[in-house]
Structure formats: C-alpha cells, structure tokens
Amino acid sequence: MSFAIDLEGRRALITGAGQGIGRAIALTLAEAGAAVVVNDIVATAADAVVEEVLDAGGKATPLVFDVTDYGSVARAIEEQGGVDVLVNNAGNAGVDGLVTPTNFVDTEPDDWARYFAVNLFGTMHCTRAALPSMIANGWGRIVTLVSDASRNGDAQVAPYAAAKAGAAGFCRSIAREVGRHGITVNCVSLGTIETDALAAARPQTPEGIERSKRLLKAYVVRRWGTPDDVAGIVTYLASPLSSWITGQTYAVNGGFTFSL
Ligand SMILES: NC(=O)c1ccc[n+]([C@@H]2O[C@H](COP(=O)([O-])OP(=O)(O)OC[C@H]3O[C@@H](n4cnc5c(N)ncnc54)[C@H](O)[C@@H]3O)[C@@H](O)[C@H]2O)c1
Numbered sequence: 001m002s003f004a005i006d007l008e009g010r011r012a013l014i015t016g017a018g019q020g021i022g023r024a025i026a027l028t029l030a031e032a033g034a035a036v037v038v039n040d041i042v043a044t045a046a047d048a049v050v051e052e053v054l055d056a057g058g059k060a061t062p063l064v065f066d067v068t069d070y071g072s073v074a075r076a077i078e079e080q081g082g083v084d085v086l087v088n089n090a091g092n093a094g095v096d097g098l099v100t101p102t103n104f105v106d107t108e109p110d111d112w113a114r115y116f117a118v119n120l121f122g123t124m125h126c127t128r129a130a131l132p133s134m135i136a137n138g139w140g141r142i143v144t145l146v147s148d149a150s151r152n153g154d155a156q157v158a159p160y161a162a163a164k165a166g167a168a169g170f171c172r173s174i175a176r177e178v179g180r181h182g183i184t185v186n187c188v189s190l191g192t193i194e195t196d197a198l199a200a201a202r203p204q205t206p207e208g209i210e211r212s213k214r215l216l217k218a219y220v221v222r223r224w225g226t227p228d229d230v231a232g233i234v235t236y237l238a239s240p241l242s243s244w245i246t247g248q249t250y251a252v253n254g255g256f257t258f259s260l
Contacts, residue, residue, distance in 0.1 A: 016090025018045025024227030030058030067122030082133020193252030220255025
C-alpha cells in the first residue's frame with residue numbers, strides 16, 4: 001500500500017478559497033495533483049489564488065459565485081461538468097467577513113440570517129449541486145469546515161455556532177444517503193486559526209491582548225492554528241486513502257477541546 005496522497009485526475013472545488021484557510025486548502029490539494037476550482041465571491045481574490053497555484057506548477061481555474069445563491073451555484077457547477085471533491089469552506093459571516101461577537105440577547109433575527117445563509121445554506125447549495133456528478137461517477141469526497149463553537153458552544157457567537165452545528169448535522173445525514181455511491185462526507189471542526197484576516201482584526205488594546213493570552217492558555221499546544229494545519233487533514237479526507245471514513249467530525253484545535 002502506498003501512503004502518498006494522489007489526487008491526479010480529480011477536480012476539487014473549494015468555496016471561499018480566495019484567502020485564509022480556503023486558499024491553503026486549494027494550494028495543498030493542487031500540490032497533491034488535483035485540478036482545483038477556486039471559488040470566491042471576490043473575483044480578484046480567486047484569480048490571485050489561481051495564479052499562485054499555476055506558478056507552483058499546479059492546475060487551477062477560478063469559479064466566481066455566491067454560495068448563498070443556489071441558482072448561481074448550480075449553474076456554475078454544471079458548467080464545470082461537476083466536481084469530484086467539494087470543500088465547503090466559505091463561512092464565518094459571509095461577505096461581511098469575520099463573526100462579530102455579540103450577546104444573543106442583543107441580537108435580532110435579521111442579525112442571524114447571514115450566518116445561516118453562508119455556513120448552512122451555502123453548504124447545502126454546493127452539496128446539492130455537486131452530488132449528481134459524484135453519484136454518476138461512483139466516487140466523491142465532501143469535506144465541510146465547521147467550528148468548535150458548534151461542538152462545544154462559545155459565548156457571543158450563538159447564531160454562527162447554530163449554523164455550523166446545522167451544517168455538521170446535515171453532512172452526517174448526507175453521509176448516510178450517499179455512502180453506497182462511493183461518496184464520503186466529513187467535517188473538520190476548527191479552533192482558532194490565525195489567518196491574516198483574523199490577526200488583523202484582533203484588538204491590540206491591553207484588554208484585547210490580555211484576553212488573547214488567557215484564551216491561548218486553553219490550547220494544549222500553546223499556539224494558534226495555521227491554515228496549513230487544516231489543509232493537511234482536508235487533503236487526506238479528499239483522497240482515496242480515506243475511503244472508509246465517513247460521517248465524522250474531526251477536531252483540529254491544538255487540544256482546545258478533546259472528543260472521544
Ligand atoms: N479562522 C478561524 O479561526 C476559523 C475557526 C473555525 C472555523 N472556521 C471556518 O473555516 C472556514 C474558513 O475560514 P477563514 O477564517 O479562512 O475565512 P475568511 O473569512 O478569512 O475567508 C472566507 C472567504 O470566503 C469568501 N466568501 C464569503 N462569503 C462567500 C460567499 N457567499 N460565496 C463565496 N465566497 C464567499 C470570502 O470572500 C473569503 O475569501 C469558514 O467556514 C470558517 O467559518 C474558521
């Protein structure tokens with residue numbers, strides 16, 4: 001048996017791959033041989049990542065659509081002729097960027113909608129559009145990025161946590177429906193991953209710095225995660241090596257929480 005991850009001949013769509021974790025996943029999947037389809041709602045961001053992949057000798061094309069718009073998603077994936085690997089990465093607060101921590105009692109239903117639109121419905125839209133070609137080919141991999149906030153709970157991000165928990169529950173159910181077609185469906189649950197956007201948004205006030213230090217002590221490995229910490233496991237779950245793993249949620253969190 002070979003342990004090399006070989007995705008040669010596979011088309012892998014990564015949503016929200018114009019920056020951060022999605023960008024790292026696109027670069028790593030391309031390094032493993034996949035022809036990556038780099039989605040983002042921001043065309044220039046998708047183009048820049050495609051350039052990076054091509055410069056590194058990989059295969060990539062941009063595919064601009066809004067994951068919250070099912071019509072655009074379905075059209076774009078159909079025009080591609082389907083995909084073999086789908087990574088549901090677009091998330092957080094969607095086009096508005098990162099999650100804004102707010103006590104639930106200070107929010108209204110309109111504030112919740114954007115979290116559901118991108119993290120839950122975006123995942124459902126892309127999965128719905130990607131499944132027909134996977135079923136026809138008798139092979140597919142779906143990996144969805146969720147959050148430890150959805151497994152463990154986290155104050156001030158309840159609508160986001162609820163949307164991610166919904167996405168994880170959705171993926172477990174889809175795993176049961178499509179396993180017989182050679183399609184696996186898994187989630188990766190993240191602790192704090194130090195993306196450029198997150199580092200730039202971290203408050204540099206004395207209280208903000210103190211809060212970060214306190215939070216970091218809860219991470220057994222004593223550092224924030226990096227996008228590359230995520231890209232490795234996603235690439236493994238996208239590969240033929242993981243064909244007997246489905247319906248699972250893997251925590252990638254430096255030991256922030258443990259699960260049985
Ligand atoms: N960074 C973390 O600490 C962390 C922790 C837990 C979970 N996550 C999850 O990991 C994933 C990636 O996180 P990140 O920090 O790299 O995100 P990010 O916000 O830095 O990047 C998200 C990308 O998605 C794109 N995007 C947003 N809305 C879109 C839409 N409707 N359609 C298409 N593209 C869209 C954005 O333009 C952006 O390029 C998200 O699902 C996030 O919820 C991140």
